[in-house]
Amino acid sequence: MVSPISITGISSISPLGITEEEIWKAYKSLEHNISFEEFETEKTPVANLSAPGKKIIEKLKSSNAHYQNLDDSVLFSIYAARNAVKSAGWQGNHNFGVNIGSSRGATSLFEKYHKEFLENGKSSTLSSPTTTLGxxxxxxxxxxxTEGPEISHSITCSTALHALLNGVAWLQSGLADRFLVGGSEAPLTPFTIAQMKALKIYASGEDSIYPCQALNLEKNRNSMFLGEGAGVICLENGIKDNALALVKGIGYATEPLKHNISISTDADCFQKSMKMALGNTKPEDVDAIVLHAPGTIKGDLAEYNAIKAVFEDQMPALTTNKWKIGHTFGASGILSLELALLMLKYQEFISVPFVEHNDIPKKLNKIIVNAVGFGGNAVSVLLERPIHN
Incomplete structure (x- = not known):
């Protein structure tokens, strides 16, 4: 359990859109946001930014000469951070920390500069500063x-929720009263796509209504695909009048490695992280869980087994957004958290269209959000709807 911490602002940019209205409308739709593009002459499912999102990033890029040399992962973050701070009412107060991470970082620029090096034997002047994770x-x-601390990190696909853990730790320590945390990813590049295909976990084919079968425990093929985007939230100490949700519990755990991308059959790491996040909260009080569920056979089933082990016959409603927007690596946890915040606000559970949901909750007061990275770096966050909502 943690002392009261409020989420007072959030902003994201993703295939779902850039405004709360757009994003919520997209979630209520049964359509996915997948398009098929050619990578190395092979048609590949991906989820690009929405049309308004692409326009706003182009506008941001051209607004400052320095920004023209930045990777999309940085531009996504700048946009989301500006709007998160605005939504929280932090304008004029610069005394807050920043921790925005990424799994892959500047993939587009790194691949571009590496290609130039292979062709010319030389590196461009800005190749190093524009590709560092920091x-x-x-x-x-x-x-x-800002005048507060600046932190960068990469814990693969649980990066964004690890940023939340860091923010909570700084707030709990008394070293800061406000922290801006999140994750950003722009992985739709040839080498990054090729890496995922090499792992044999990437979705294929245009013959399915829903190419990604995230949370379908009966699937017989891996169906993960990549999307791009960023999300940023504002954390503050105490229970604030403008709180969107309260962080009631945090949990984290790491499994011993058996393979570089391994996770145990019953996801021991998730069992530990969820139990830690629950603290003194009764399992039956949790109304829903937003799963990591990337659309892989082993990953989805392992997380489900972990939930069964923790909640037994008190199973919450389960959902995920990866069938719709893909796996955004380091940004995925914060985009899942955004879905949880929207469900708490609008008091409506967003289901997965090809999964049978036996018990749709009539009210949503407590939601757990999960994320895990390669090697079993799990994070679970317990959110609670504020009383004033």
């Missing part, structure tokens, strides 16, 4: 002119 938080802090 340049995401650094540029966000520069853009917002």
């Amino acid at each position: 340049n995401i938080s650094s540029w966000v802090a520069h853009d917002l002119q």
